Amino acid sequence: MYEDILVPTDGSAGASAALAEAIELAGEFDATVHSLYVVDMASVGTEVGTVDLVESFERMGEEATEAAAARARDAGVAATGAVATGSPHSEIVDYVDEAGIDLVVMGTHGRTGLERYLLGSVTEKVVRTADVPVLTVRADEDESDEAE
Amino acid sequence: MRFAVAIDGSAESDRALDHAVEMASAAGAELTAVHSVDPDVYDAGGADPPADRSEYDDRLVVESVDDAERRGERLLDDAVERAGDAGVDIDAEVLYGDPVRTIPDFATTEGYDGVFVGHRGLSEAQERVLGSVAKGIVERSTLPVTVVR
Numbered sequence: 001m002y003e004d005i006l007v008p009t010d011g012s013a014g015a016s017a018a019l020a021e022a023i024e025l026a027g028e029f030d031a032t033v034h035s036l037y038v039v040d041m042a043s044v045g046t047e048v049g050t051v052d053l054v055e056s057f058e059r060m061g062e063e064a065t066e067a068a069a070a071r072a073r074d075a076g077v078a079a080t081g082a083v084a085t086g087s088p089h090s091e092i093v094d095y096v097d098e099a100g101i102d103l104v105v106m107g108t109h110g111r112t113g114l115e116r117y118l119l120g121s122v123t124e125k126v127v128r129t130a131d132v133p134v135l136t137v138r139a140d141e142d143e144s145d146e147a148e
Numbered sequence: 149m150r151f152a153v154a155i156d157g158s159a160e161s162d163r164a165l166d167h168a169v170e171m172a173s174a175a176g177a178e179l180t181a182v183h184s185v186d187p188d189v190y191d192a193g194g195a196d197p198p199a200d201r202s203e204y205d206d207r208l209v210v211e212s213v214d215d216a217e218r219r220g221e222r223l224l225d226d227a228v229e230r231a232g233d234a235g236v237d238i239d240a241e242v243l244y245g246d247p248v249r250t251i252p253d254f255a256t257t258e259g260y261d262g263v264f265v266g267h268r269g270l271s272e273a274q275e276r277v278l279g280s281v282a283k284g285i286v287e288r289s290t291l292p293v294t295v296v297r
Contacts, residue, residue, distance in 0.1 A: 001170060001171060001174035001175070021292055028175055029174065029175075103294075108286060108287070124283070127267060127282070127283070127286070127295050128267075128270075128271075128272070130297070131297060132297075133167055133294050133295060133296045133297070134294070134295045135262075135292055135293070135294045135295075136286045136292065136293045136294075136295065137292050138289070138290050138291075138292075
């Protein structure tokens with residue numbers, strides 16, 4: 001069924017809930033969890049010191065993906081981590097193609113007020129453009145018992 | 149585990165069904181096909197009138213709750229048959245109202261573990277005009293939702 005499951009991470013509660021779901025599914029299907037952190041170049045900017053900033057984001061990404069992979073391995077699931085740089089949704093879709101991913105698991109926010117329109121613009125774009133199924137997980141559901 | 153799959157007779161909904169059947173079969177889970185009868189939808193076609201009888205039929209101009217209900221039951225029968233062909237027995241459930249509201253509410257109330265729904269893959273601009281049931285279900289549902297293109 002699922003052999004390679006991708007969980008993009010940004011360190012948020014949504015990403016943590018998504019990771020918990022991905023680990024459970026990977027355990028069920030004996031799949032590998034791929035954790036991906038994308039350094040969003042649009043938020044880094046092009047000012048002086050950008051290189052340092054990108055490097056520190058990359059280090060943060062490595063820590064986040066290693067932590068996610070460790071959490072998966074603790075649950076007895078094979079895991080790998082990667083850091084990419086660019087526009088989050090297109091890096092995620094590229095990774096899906098390159099690594100032969102067959103399911104993407106991503107967090108969403110609730111539907112109240114403004115957040116309704118912020119479904120997670122990255123999640124929304126991935127849903128729209130990825131060729132593989134996208135499993136969306138509500139952040140505020142698993143937060144209390146699954147958050148790291 | 150129990151999963152629900154949203155059925156509306158589109159090619160995307162067939163793909164979502166196929167995926168959900170495969171998933172349920174692999175996970176040893178139960179699966180229910182759900183269709184929400186929403187008589188507010190009168191025409192599935194464009195602005196031009198249908199050219200001939202067959203096109204008229206394809207566009208399914210829904211005229212009454214009874215017609216919408218019969219169409220929903222037929223779609224669910226087709227879904228059950230399609231899953232049966234793949235070797236999986238599934239249940240069917242007819243709901244009434246806006247699918248964005250009824251499907252997540254049904255799945256949550258009945259204690260399902262997740263929902264599968266097809267997505268047309270429209271552009272951002274098209275979606276702004278036409279809306280997206282998949283997106284609405286993702287926003288509304290507290291359960292995990294798998295969107296299948």
